[in-house]
Amino acid sequence: MVAQPFPPPVTIADRSDRGRQASRQTPPAVHADWTAAADRPDPVELLVAQNVTRESDLVPIRHGRMMTSPLAFYRGAATVMAADLARTPTADLQVQLCGDAHLSNFGGYASPERHLVFGVNDFDETLPGPFEYDLSRLAASFTIAAGSNGFRRRDVRSVTGAAVRAYRTAMIDFAEQRTLDVWYARIDESDIRAAMRSLRRRAAGPAEGSTAGKKGRRGKAEGRPKTRGAHLDKAIKATHKLLRKARTRDHLHALARFTEVVDGRPRITSNPPVVTPLRELDGAWGLSGEQIRAVVQDQFEAYQSSLSADRRQLLASYRIVDVARKVVGVGSVGTRAFMVLLQGRDEQDPLFLQVKEATRSVLEQQLPATRFATPGxxxxxxxxxxxxxxxxxxxxxxxxxxxxxxxxxxxxxxxVSAAVETMDPLRMTFYARLCGWTLAHAHARSGDPVAIAAYLGQEDDLDRALVEFSARYAAQNADDHRRFLAAITDGRVEARQDV
Structure with missing residues (x-):
């Protein structure tokens, strides 16, 4: 038999042509024209429909957390936006979507090498789909957050534009890089500190400490740079504090926060309904306490089969000490979630695992269902x-x-997560750039950065379009939030705000 030649590679030119062709078929500027469909589903009904499989005693807590602000509502309303995005035009350039890429789903966490890295940190809704879905949700979240923080209109638009621009320019950079360089790229603690220092050096030019370049009215010209420098110093201080805090958030810290010692043994402290230990769940889900313990052990053993052999060997050094149901997040409240305390060599060698229910992605109503066997x-x-x-x-x-x-x-x-609600325009702009780069990197790993970069182009058409889209969607979200509050007032939706 004559050996068949390998198929010819898809060239960079071919990939670029695909992106440019997509930009002709779906110009980036069209994203600015979003309006709610006349037959748009009732957002309250979409949210209520999600409650069918959730823990009934926790659902009011979810509603209570969502009612506090338009941003809190937005965080819990991924299913509402998924339905809206299904009607928006796309370039048909597929990536692995986060599925819920709002600004609070980014943050710091430890790499296996014990470096503090920054990335997307919530994937409950992840699914392959058009890159615009994630980018639109990220952009709109910055518009809503900036508005909630009382920013001026121009600052709201500037922050939103910074997120989209960072995504676009990062994707263009990734398109020029070798495949492995894209795969291994990341933002870590040192990068964040260096970026803050660089920003401070640029701000400390001739305007600080000299009279060079000052024009116009003296007080106004001199005051702006000094004010900006003061804001930068405050931002840098807050960032360093957050990075130091992340280093303390380890398993020993969790042991001190979440456990107590009874009869010489650690156990998870009861704080219902947020944390409800296994010993208080007798009869839950129709099971006795002993049956629940058996289920937990069986689940733990089954879970290990999804890990590589070295991870299984590592977990073999731990045993389960206690388990508790735990309320987490905003949109996830009501799904089943647990914390599991394990112990290694002694009581000062803890490992806390979180077990979180995975349901169907909200995007599976609009996109092809997952190819994997289970949502988990x-x-x-x-x-x-x-x-x-x-x-x-x-x-x-x-x-x-x-x-x-x-x-x-x-x-x-x-x-660790950034305290978005305390950010001023300067800090939120810096954070927007981090999130935009990070989302672009996640998409470049799973999609075609060359095609996406060619679609985005060097011009700012998509930047301006998504700033406009975000302003319109923020207004729609505010209206949805008002309708949600009205449903609570009239008793159609039950809410509890004391948790």
């Missing part, structure tokens, strides 16, 4: 594809019930 595997594989460094304990399992699926990860491992 979908979340784990999507996370591994999008993150430059992933949790060594990331794995999945099927639940006891046929329709329940879970993924496992470390509960705390230098995980």
């Amino acid at each position: 595997q979908r979340v784990v594989e999507g996370q591994r594809l999008m993150q430059s460094s992933s949790d060594i304990f990331l794995g999945w399992t099927n639940g006891m019930a046929e329709d329940r699926f879970y993924y496992w990860r470390q509960l705390r491992d230098m995980k």
Whole structure:
């Protein structure tokens, strides 16, 4: 038999042509024209429909957290935006989507090498799809957050534009890089500190400490740079504090925060409904306490089969000490989530794992269903594809019930999130650039950066279009939030705000 030649490679020129052809068919500027469809689904009904499989006693907590602000509502309303995005034009350039890429789903966490890295950190809705879905959700989240913080209109638009511009320019850079260089790229703690120092040096030019270049009215010309420098100093101080805090958020810190010692043994401290230990769950889900313990052990053993052999060997050094149900997040409240305390060589060698229910992605109503066997595997594989460094304990399992699926990860491992609600325009702009670069990197790992970069182009058409889209969507989100509050007032939706 004559050996068949390998197929010819797809050239960079071919990939670029695909992106340029997409830009002719779906010009980036069209994204500015979004309006709500006349037959748009009732956002309250979409949210209520998600409650069918959720823990009924926790659903009011979810609603209570969502009612606090338009941004909190937006965070919990991924299903609403997924329905809206399904009607938007796309370039048909596919990537692995985060699926819920709002600004609070980015943050710091530890790499396996114990470096603090910055990345996307929530993948409950991950699914392959058009890159615009993630970018639009990210951009709109900055518009909503900036508005919630009371920014002026021009600052709101500037922050949003910074996120999109960072995505576009990063993707253009990735298009010029070798494949492995794209794969290994990341932002770590040293990069963030260096970027802050560079920003401060640029601000400390002739305007600080000299009279060179000052024009116009003396007070106004001199005051602006000094004010900017003061804001930068404040931002740098806050950033360093946050990075130091991340270093303290380890398993020993979790041991001190979440446990107590009874009869010489650690156990998870009861704080219902946020943390409800296994010993208080007797009868939950129709199971006795002993049956629940047996299920937990079976699940733990099944979970290990999703890990590599070296990870299984590592986990063999730990045993389960206690388990508790835990309320997490905003949009996730009501899905089943647990914290598992394990112990290694002694009581000062803890490992906390989080077990979180994985449901169908909200995007599966609009996009092809996952190719993976379970939602848990979908979340784990999507996370591994999008993150430059992933949790060594990331794995999945099927639940006891046929329709329940879970993924496992470390509960705390230098995980830290930015305090968005305290940001001024300067800090939020810096954060927007971090998030834009990070999302572009996640998409470049899973999609075709050359084609996407060719579609985006060197001009700022998409930047301006998504700034306009975000302004329109923020207004729609505010209206949805008002309708949600009205549903709570009239009793259609139950909410609890004391948790």
